[in-house]
Amino acid sequence: MTIKFTEEHEWLRVEGDLVVVGITEHASEQLGDVVFVELPEPGTKVAKGDEICVIESVKAASDILAPVDGEIVEVNEALSDNPALVNEDPLGAWFFKMKVEDMEQLDAFMSEEDYKDFIG
Amino acid sequence: MASETGLKRTPLFDLHLELGAKMVPFAGWEMPVQYPMGVLKEHLHTRAAAGLFDVSHMGQVILPAGAVAALEALVPVDVAGLGLNRQRYAMFTDAAGGILDDLMVANRGDHLFLVVNAACAEADSAHLRAHVPGVEVIADRALLALQGPAAETALARLVPGVAAMRFMEVATLVWEGAELWISRSGYTGEDGFEISLPEGRAEGFARALLAMAEVAPIGLGARDSLRLEAGLCLYGHDIDTTTSPVEAGLAWAIQKARRAEGARAGGFPGAERILAELAQGPARRRVGLRPEGRAPMREGTEIFAEESGGAALGRVTSGGFGPSINAPMAMAYLPATLTEGTLVYGEVRGKRHPVRIAPMPFHPHSYKR
Numbered sequence: 123m124t125i126k127f128t129e130e131h132e133w134l135r136v137e138g139d140l141v142v143v144g145i146t147e148h149a150s151e152q153l154g155d156v157v158f159v160e161l162p163e164p165g166t167k168v169a170k171g172d173e174i175c176v177i178e179s180v181k182a183a184s185d186i187l188a189p190v191d192g193e194i195v196e197v198n199e200a201l202s203d204n205p206a207l208v209n210e211d212p213l214g215a216w217f218f219k220m221k222v223e224d225m226e227q228l229d230a231f232m233s234e235e236d237y238k239d240f241i242g
Numbered sequence: 243m244a245s246e247t248g249l250k251r252t253p254l255f256d257l258h259l260e261l262g263a264k265m266v267p268f269a270g271w272e273m274p275v276q277y278p279m280g281v282l283k284e285h286l287h288t289r290a291a292a293g294l295f296d297v298s299h300m301g302q303v304i305l306p307a308g309a310v311a312a313l314e315a316l317v318p319v320d321v322a323g324l325g326l327n328r329q330r331y332a333m334f335t336d337a338a339g340g341i342l343d344d345l346m347v348a349n350r351g352d353h354l355f356l357v358v359n360a361a362c363a364e365a366d367s368a369h370l371r372a373h374v375p376g377v378e379v380i381a382d383r384a385l386l387a388l389q390g391p392a393a394e395t396a397l398a399r400l401v402p403g404v405a406a407m408r409f410m411e412v413a414t415l416v417w418e419g420a421e422l423w424i425s426r427s428g429y430t431g432e433d434g435f436e437i438s439l440p441e442g443r444a445e446g447f448a449r450a451l452l453a454m455a456e457v458a459p460i461g462l463g464a465r466d467s468l469r470l471e472a473g474l475c476l477y478g479h480d481i482d483t484t485t486s487p488v489e490a491g492l493a494w495a496i497q498k499a500r501r502a503e504g505a506r507a508g509g510f511p512g513a514e515r516i517l518a519e520l521a522q523g524p525a526r527r528r529v530g531l532r533p534e535g536r537a538p539m540r541e542g543t544e545i546f547a548e549e550s551g552g553a554a555l556g557r558v559t560s561g562g563f564g565p566s567i568n569a570p571m572a573m574a575y576l577p578a579t580l581t582e583g584t585l586v587y588g589e590v591r592g593k594r595h596p597v598r599i600a601p602m603p604f605h606p607h608s609y610k611r
Contacts (some may be wrong), residue, residue: 158538
């Protein structure tokens with residue numbers, strides 16, 4: 123299983139021809155307790171850098187950006203009902219799965235080791 | 243104490259670090275915004291047991307007992323009628339009827355004791371010195387708050403005398419030789435106490451409280467969500483020089499003696515406007531808002547009458563998520579013609595979401611009256 127990390131503190135896990143996206147433990151700690159998650163509509167076509175999710179914590183609102191070009195095929199409705207999952211299990215609390223035309227887009231992202239160096 | 247960053251530090255700074263606090267700049271001070279427990283759990287802990295807050299950044303000021311009339315010339319509040327060992331909420335007004343700061347005033351017999359906001363402390367001192375003789379700014383005392391249903395039980399183990407105090411009463415009590423100036427009040431809507439004590443004794447006192455099972459340290463993050471659920475104003479956000487006490491829904495703090503036909507009617511800055519608003523009602527007022535959905539409406543969110551079009555009616559001055567009500571909540575200034583229950587719309591990220599004008603507090607107060 124391949125897992126990659128972005129500079130925006132997202133994790134990307136490859137499942138077949140899909141990429142599953144969540145936020146890192148570091149990001150969830152920085153955000154604080156998450157109280158609201160707004161998910162995109164399945165079927166939405168997105169371009170890299172689009173703001174596609176909103177995460178509201180007790181402190182502030184922040185966005186999840188589309189890490190690559192593709193199409194949202196599934197979202198994790200459990201997060202709408204229980205946003206605290208993002209803090210409890212950041213690596214398990216996926217936000218959306220996207221179909222990616224060109225998996226090579228993922229090569230540019232950091233490995234787990236590189237990400238650990240990145241957050242210092 | 244000042245750090246290399248130019249930020250001031252309270253006597254509990256080292257203790258905050260030891261407790262794992264995340265420190266942030268706040269009103270010129272380096273303050274704990276949260277501890278490892280996190281804002282949500284700190285908030286809920288305060289409502290369930292007792293939370294200890296370091297509020298040493300707030301300004302503490304003493305005025306001579308003879309300064310009552312001079313202080314009354316700065317606030318629309320009945321200070322002369324304040325009984326011995328009683329405390330009252332007040333605000334400094336300006337000539338236009340705006341609010342320069344809000345504060346607590348206690349009658350401690352041979353002097354008045356004032357607690358003012360950290361961000362305004364310097365301006366308040368200058369304002370007081372310009373109008374009141376004998377102003378003494380206290381620089382060597384810490385200020386702690388212990389809030390929550392277990393506050394009395396916890397504090398009484400150290401200072402038994404607090405159990406007999408009522409809401410808004412003040413007392414001088416002694417703990418291991420240190421003189422404590424205690425008031426039964428706070429900023430969370432809970433029963434609780436604020437304790438002024440010599441700075442050198444603050445850490446020992448805080449440690450004695452934190453050693454108790456009921457007591458956890460609480461940061462500024464939860465302090466904000468607690469006061470917002472309690473419907474209490476934050477200076478610089480919900481009240482400032484552009485809002486009058488009447489618009490802000492603080493008319494309850496203006497006693498009869500200072501109102502038209504009262505024994506000492508008017509005679510404070512902005513009296514003309516404030517008395518007129520008391521008589522006729524203000525054009526806009528601070529209201530509570532409960533968003534229908536789950537998305538918080540933060541400070542600055544514009545409020546509209548309709549789902550599309552039209553000009554903004556007002557904007558949110560404080561907004562966030564209320565852990566005890568498990569829902570978002572906000573305060574805004576809206577036209578006074580809009581009554582409780584009215585549905586309006588808040589624009590969040592370009593989309594208008596329904597939000598209802600709601601009574602405050604959002605979470606009921608539990609003061610020991």
